[in-house]
Amino acid sequence: MSGAPVIRTVLGDLDPSQLGVLDYHEHLFQSSPLLAGEELSDEALSGREAGFLHDAGVDAMIEATPTGLGRDVEAVARISARLGLSVVHTTGAHHSGHYAQGERLLALSVGALAERFTADIASGFLRQDGSPATAPDGGPVRAGLTKAGIRYWAINGFEYRVLEASAATSTRTGCAVMVHLDHGSGAHEVLDILDRHGVPAGRVCLAHIDRNLDPGLHTSLAERGAFLGYDGVARHREAPDSAILDCMEKVAAAGAARSILLGGDVARASRYRAYGGIPGLDYLPTRFLPRLVERIGSELVQLVTVQNGARLLTLPG
Structure with a gap:
């Protein structure tokens, strides 16, 4: 390159210096058997919702x-x-629970998956008709990065293949790998x-790590170089926002603020x-x-919301 x-x-x-404040994890369109009745499929409504996010800074x-x-x-x-909202789209695949039985994607080989994911980044997505x-x-x-996913302390054959294919995509393109971790496990x-497949921890974002609010674990992952995806706010049945703030503050105090990413x-x-x-x-x-600023200060919040995301998403020239 x-x-x-x-x-x-x-x-x-985009020049990395132009990215600005990043929300590292959202969905404008989505449907899944695990989320029946929660489909995001209306362009006007999803666009309006994205506008709320953009208007808020x-x-x-x-x-x-x-x-x-x-x-x-x-x-x-x-x-x-x-x-005027910059959007970086993922390629890759989720864990098998998000796909209906018989979905053709589930039977693809590592090579076929890697070829598809790499093409999405290198040349572009295809429509269903192949155009x-x-x-x-x-x-x-x-696409600007690839994604994989695992279940709660479980990685089946398809999920291993997606991890391996995402690794191949990363080594070919230089993109980062986002990994969904059920309940922050694994x-x-x-x-x-x-x-083992050639992707250093510094090119990996561990999504949902705050579903396991263990600052010691998070610090150990950051020491390996991994990005920590905090995206559990407003899920008060699982944990109050204050618990997430407590964890982030401890991780930042341990010197790992450079690893934190924030999304919804x-x-x-x-x-x-x-x-x-x-x-x-x-x-x-x-x-x-605003509560995070009170806890760790505006300088570290700038690091978390601007600089860290730019490092994650930057592709080599």
């Missing part, structure tokens, strides 16, 4: 919906263009698997204001971020 490093958005490549987001779960990359590109997906300016819509194990992962129609629910995507910047 040659040239300057870039961040790959759905509207083209978020400059960029990762659209974390991977292959086969109702993603609409061309609609995401149109929303991005209308709002290229296009942005409003006619250019390709490309974090070191996932890092070990990816490392709201991901359900019943929680999107535009779809008639609450609290909405803007809960993160309007309700949680």
